[in-house]
Amino acid sequence: MYLQLDNIKKSYGEGENKNEVLKGITCGVEKGHICVLLGPSGSGKSTLLNIIGGIDSADSGSVIINNEKLESYSDKQLTLYRRKHLGYVFQSYNLIPNLTVRENIEVGAYLSDSPLPIDDLIETLGLTKHQHKIPSQLSGGQQQRTAIGRAIIKNPDILLCDEPTGALDYKTSKEILKLIEEVNQKFGNTIIIVTHNDAIKLMADQVIKFRDGNIRKIEMNTNKVPAAELDW
């Protein structure tokens, strides 16, 4: 397994207010796979994504990526890990308002010694026409494409997407999912998508279903459906 999670536990609060968000998660993801973490709000999937991303820590358990244990990393090493290996996409696009599309993508490129060719990527993202616009001049879908571009330009080993279509309409959501699929096929990154949209599971190689901080089911998808054919 490229990514291995061993008995991850996480809780917030203390005493009576203690809320166990993850109750012992064990699973793994193969390199180059698209993995969908599926579940209702509050089931712990975003928390798990953040632990994988090194921006939150588990109370116990191990995250092993490429045979390296994350919990042994210092703050500095974690930053370096994210810098070298991870790309992040959020539901709210979190673009820098006074930088253009191209410059926002360059913000990601700066972190890599060998970023992908920016013009090709912008073309792949379908943003060539809009590359000199600032975020407020873009639609939600275009902003999310830019955010994906920013995450993917450094060609990360793992792309983490937290509800990437949560703020988008049906059509735009499908375009974004197609883009994620295209990125996976073109660059071979491992992609983990957090969603509560059941339809998205069909495009994944692996689906991990969550309920109340536990894994309800892990499914391997032998008949993947292309994102373009998804419907909900």
Next chain:
Amino acid sequence: MKNPLLKRIPRELKDDLGKYIALFLFLTLTIGFVSGFLVADNSMKKAYDNSFEDYDIENGHFILDKKADNELLDYAENEYNIKIYELFCKDKENPDGHIVRLYLPRTDINRLDVMDGELPSSDGEIVLDRLYAENNDISIGDDYTVDDKTFKVTGLVAFSDYSALFKKNTDMMFDANKFTVAVISENDFNSLSEAGLEYEYAWLNNDTSLNDDDQKELADKIMIDLAGKAAEYDNSITDFVARQDNQAIKFTGDDMGGDAVMIHTLLYIVMVVLSFAFAVTTKSTIEQESKVIGTLRASGYTRTELAAHFLAVPLVVTLLGAIAGNIIGYTGMKFIVADMYYHSYSLPTYKTIWNASAFVSTTVVPLIIIFLINLLIICTSLSHTPLQFIRGELSKSRRKRVIKLPNWKFLSRFRTRVILQNIPAFTTLFVGILFASILLMFGLLFSPLLSHFKDQVVDSKFSNYQYVLKAPVPTSTEGAEKYCVTSLINDKDEEITIYGIQNDSEYVNDKSFEPGSIYLSEGYMEKYGFKKGHTLTLQDKYSKEEFDFKIDDKYDYPASLCIFMNMDDFNTMFGKDKDYFSGYFTNEKITDIDETIIASVITEHDLTVMADQLEDSMGRIFPMFGGFAVLIYILMIYLLAKLIIEKNASSISMIKILGYTDQEVSKLYNRATSMVVIGSMLISIPICSLLIKLIYYTMMLEFSGWLTYWIAPWIYPAMFAIGVVCYLVVSVILLKKIKKIPMSQALKNME
């Protein structure tokens, strides 16, 4: 690859141009003034320091009762390896009360810098001190009358030994309005009456390697020896002043250094206040951009990279302000400052000198201050985890501490919430207002303080005339009352006047002068914080003999630092005859005593000269303090109130959607600011009053003499009114800002 975040910096500046232009101009003005001041100060100080060598300034001088015997001078020259020069002078009083001290042309010692025109080349010509001429509108070519003889002014000069126009070395303050030094031809000098003639001799040390302490030590030796030696030649020393003690020579140099310390302090305080203004706005930007910052941190950006990014704008603006400030400092401001000096002192011509330390203090130090304070606050603001940034959980206490408010009206509760939400910004605003208020009070304080002092002095004067005689001679002037006077020095070499007063004095009659009673003037008590019963020790300047005085009480006499005692006690203490006296208090002019016997006559003008001169030389600086304070008020209120509006832009947009008008929004947000501004002013004023008193007392300790501390009552409401007017100016801009917030902003953020 260059960090793409760098591209934000010019855009950041462009997007908030108003704010940055305000900060830039403020920095430029402050640094420009300070740079100009330090450059002019340093250049003039250099010119002043060089003048000792350039113009052969004396190492000291003495005045003899009679013309010196050559043997006496030869003895002194040989004994002490010095060269003595005659510098005879005549003091003449003009009908308008102005005193002119006439000298012969000088070639070897205390030479002149001719600033305009030329030295007298024939009889009937005179050159005057440049500053005195300016103060009295006298130009080259004008007639000037001395002792009924009319001279033509041919030049305006700076006397190297009179850079501050002290008439007597014991005066509390120089007097460039009614006292001047002048040079006339030898024939003219001899043709004037002998009245006011002083046999002054100045010397230069042959050994030029002596340092200041050695020079002073040598001067002290000469003084003690010469006092005894002169008696052998039936002569006596009436005055002796070493260069180090000569106020006319040293006062200017001492004053220059003192101003530089004050100006540096002012600059650094302004920089600290500005640093906080920058830091608070940057902190607010970090809060507003928390999700972006969280995403960047999650993507692998380090805290250092982000801190460097947020530090860039304050540093760029400060650097630009410092560069522009130095340019205007060197090109324009230095002339203003030099003018200020030339308006106070009779300084020689100066050349601008590149001042590396001024560059460091006006450019490097402000950058370091801005850097350190911003670094501290930015690093603290960036210390959250990426997840906290993404979730916008930047305030640790946000959830835990919701302050419960009393059941006030909705508007009051809303405004209180705005204030509670912006405590760091309002704290900075308070500090800015406090600092501006101190400057403002300083600017407003002195003119009424000096007027009040003059009124006090006039009210408390003993008599219209106070005669000091060279020898005790009787007068038949009606009401003339004998008194004794001498002067001693304290451990700071400050001159203290000792009066011997008759027991039943008609003039000094607030207290009775029974034998044994000793009173200190109120200012003297106040300046050193003496209490009744305290014993103080003073010494004779020449013999170094010490005298003790046990204080019975204070005496209401603000004009000078003095001690009043019984006249018989005085004569006993100073070894005088029982019938000895030094002069008369009288309300009538004494006409039956020969002028040559009269050492001096102290009139109202002599008592108020210090206040007059201070008003004249400092009068230009005080309004600058006031103007500067107004700028700080406006800048701080504008920056921080604007920040609060920007921070709440989404909420403002939302309540506009709900149907609030711009004025109602302003009532909610701007009124909160106005409450803080008014509250800050009300709190600042008493704090300022205390701080200013503290600063004043410390400042006056360094100053010879004492000016009664007094704040005119109108200053408090005036400060408040100025602050409110500044706020009203800013509030117009703020209302416009509120009007500009579109309703779509709230909708966009919800998307």
